[in-house]
Structures are given as C-alpha cells and as structure tokens.
Amino acid sequence: MMHTPRTYVLxxxxxxGGWCWSRIAERLRSHGHRVCSPTLPGLGERRQEPADGIGLETFIRxxxxxxxxxxxxxxILVGHSFGGLAVAGAADRLPERIRRLVFLDAFLLPPGVSAFDTLPADVVAxxxxxxxDSSSLAPPRPDSLxxxxxADIAYVQARLTPHPIGTYREPLRLAHPLGNGLPVTYLRCVQPLFPGVSEAYRWARETYGDLWSWAQLACGHEGMIDAPERVAGALLAVD
Incomplete structure (x- = not known):
C-alpha cells in the first residue's frame, strides 16, 4: 500500500554516520517517500574534519x-541515540520546517545539561x-550496542568512527521546552533494553508524559541495522 509522500530526515x-540508515531508507523510499540521512560533522565520511572544533552546537547547526x-x-525528523540531542536542537530553532519529531531509543537531556554531567566524575576523567590526543572517543564494540x-557486527565494526568529545562536554542549549511544542513520538527499543539511554528515557517519560506519544519496538538499540523492517514500519505508522 502506498502512503502519501512524506519527507524523512534521519x-x-x-x-x-548516514550509512547506518541505508536499510531503513530503502524501505521508506519503496513507499514513495523522500529520505535524507546526513552524516554529522567529524563522523563517517566526514571523519577528517578536526574533532577539536566540533561540539553539540556544531551538530545542531x-x-x-x-x-x-x-x-x-x-x-518527520528522526534522531537515534545521541542524535536525539541534535534533533532536539534543530526543533528548537526551525520548528516551522518540522511535522513531527521521532526519538528512536534516543539519548535526551534537560536544557543546560551536558552528556558528561550525567556520568560519574571518575568516568568522565x-x-x-x-x-x-585526538579530541575523540573511540568506538565501542558493536556487540555492546x-x-x-x-554479519551485522562486521558491517558496523567496519564503519564506526571516533566521536568528537566536545559534543559530550557541551550542554544542550534550548530557548524553548524540549520538543518546542511539536508532535513527538518516542520509540523505545526493548529487546534487549539498552542501558545507555535508560535514564534519559525515564526522565523524558516522567517529564513529558501525555504530551508525547510512546511506543515500544521488539528490537535492540541498533534496530535500523538488525530490524529494519520493524523500525521502518514504526516510522511509516507515525502521523
């Protein structure tokens, strides 16, 4: 069944990098939708950009x-994991261009808080x-995600790149409440649960409750890799 054409930005x-959405993008485009999946500064094919000049505001811009x-x-602006912060910032600045925000197992923060603020001081150190030496955080093992x-582990292992540490140091700066009054859907990946976003999910659920829509997906944190049909179906279902 064909849907009314939409525009998804992933x-x-x-x-x-943008590469991680390829299996999702293929499915969304097969339904006639436009899909953009840009790579953020300093990552993926942009890894040669100097990491020491990249912060969270760089991602948002x-x-x-x-x-x-x-x-x-x-x-329909979709943010996965740490990308949820870039999406939240973009919604704060350009709400007139956005129909709906979708946070896919996303890491979120209260305004004025940085990712490092949520970690113990010894871990940050x-x-x-x-x-x-590199101003970057080394990639984790794909199985830890x-x-x-x-095959999926090998695919991801070959493509992960170091992440600019400045994005963890810099607080999320918003002029409006998170979501900026736009329709918001949070898709929580629950098989298995990913501990790295659990506290962010709990905070968002307690803070925004009935103001947002909430759904669970029977897949893991990297659902766009190992459960693309399920994740694409959830994205197609948002209004």
Whole structure:
C-alpha cells in the first residue's frame, strides 16, 4: 500500500554516520517517500574534519543546515541515540520546517545539561584522558550496542568512527521546552533494553508524559541495522 509522500530526515547517533540508515531508507523510499540521512560533522565520511572544533552546537547547526539547504518542510525528523540531542536542537530553532519529531531509543537531556554531567566524575576523567590526543572517543564494540549477528557486527565494526568529545562536554542549549511544542513520538527499543539511554528515557517519560506519544519496538538499540523492517514500519505508522 502506498502512503502519501512524506519527507524523512534521519539523524544517526554517536560513532555512526548516514550509512547506518541505508536499510531503513530503502524501505521508506519503496513507499514513495523522500529520505535524507546526513552524516554529522567529524563522523563517517566526514571523519577528517578536526574533532577539536566540533561540539553539540556544531551538530545542531548541521541538521538545521540540511533542512534549509535542501529546502525541506513538513519533515518527520528522526534522531537515534545521541542524535536525539541534535534533533532536539534543530526543533528548537526551525520548528516551522518540522511535522513531527521521532526519538528512536534516543539519548535526551534537560536544557543546560551536558552528556558528561550525567556520568560519574571518575568516568568522565577516564574518557577525557583517553581522548587527550585526538579530541575523540573511540568506538565501542558493536556487540555492546546489542548486535548479535556476525554479519551485522562486521558491517558496523567496519564503519564506526571516533566521536568528537566536545559534543559530550557541551550542554544542550534550548530557548524553548524540549520538543518546542511539536508532535513527538518516542520509540523505545526493548529487546534487549539498552542501558545507555535508560535514564534519559525515564526522565523524558516522567517529564513529558501525555504530551508525547510512546511506543515500544521488539528490537535492540541498533534496530535500523538488525530490524529494519520493524523500525521502518514504526516510522511509516507515525502521523
């Protein structure tokens, strides 16, 4: 069944790039939709960009630039994991271009808080020490993200790149409440649950409750890799 054509902009999380959406994009386009999946600064094919000049505001500006450069409107803007922060920032600045926000197992923060503010001081110190020479955080093992299929693990392992540490240091700055009054759907991946976003999910659910829509997906954190049919179906179902 064909759907009324929509525009999806898919924003990846830490260590990833636009490549991680390829299986989702293929399915959305098969239904006649437009899909953009940009790679954020310093990651993926943009990994040669100096990490020491990249912060969370850099990510947010890049998403905004995509929306304006491509003259996109009525967008379903999707943020996975750490990409949820870039999506939240873009919604704060360009709500008139956005139809709905979708947070896919996303990491979210209260305004004025940084990712490092949510971690113990000794953990932050260790991460800062490891990133001293490169201004970047080394990629995790794909299996720590919930992947189990050897082919998927190999696919992701070959593509993950170091992540600019400045995006973890810089607080999320918003002029409006998170979501900026736009329709919001949060899709929680529950098989298995990913601990890295559990506290963010709890905070968002307690804070925004009935103001947002909530749904669970029977897949892991990297559902766009190992459960693309299920994740694409959920994106097609949002109004």
């Amino acid at each position: 924003i990846h999380g830490a260590w990833h 890049d998403v905004c630039d995509t929306l304006t450069r491509e003259q996109l409107r009525d967008v 260790k991460l800062e020490d490891r990133a001293a 919930g992947l189990t299929d050897p």
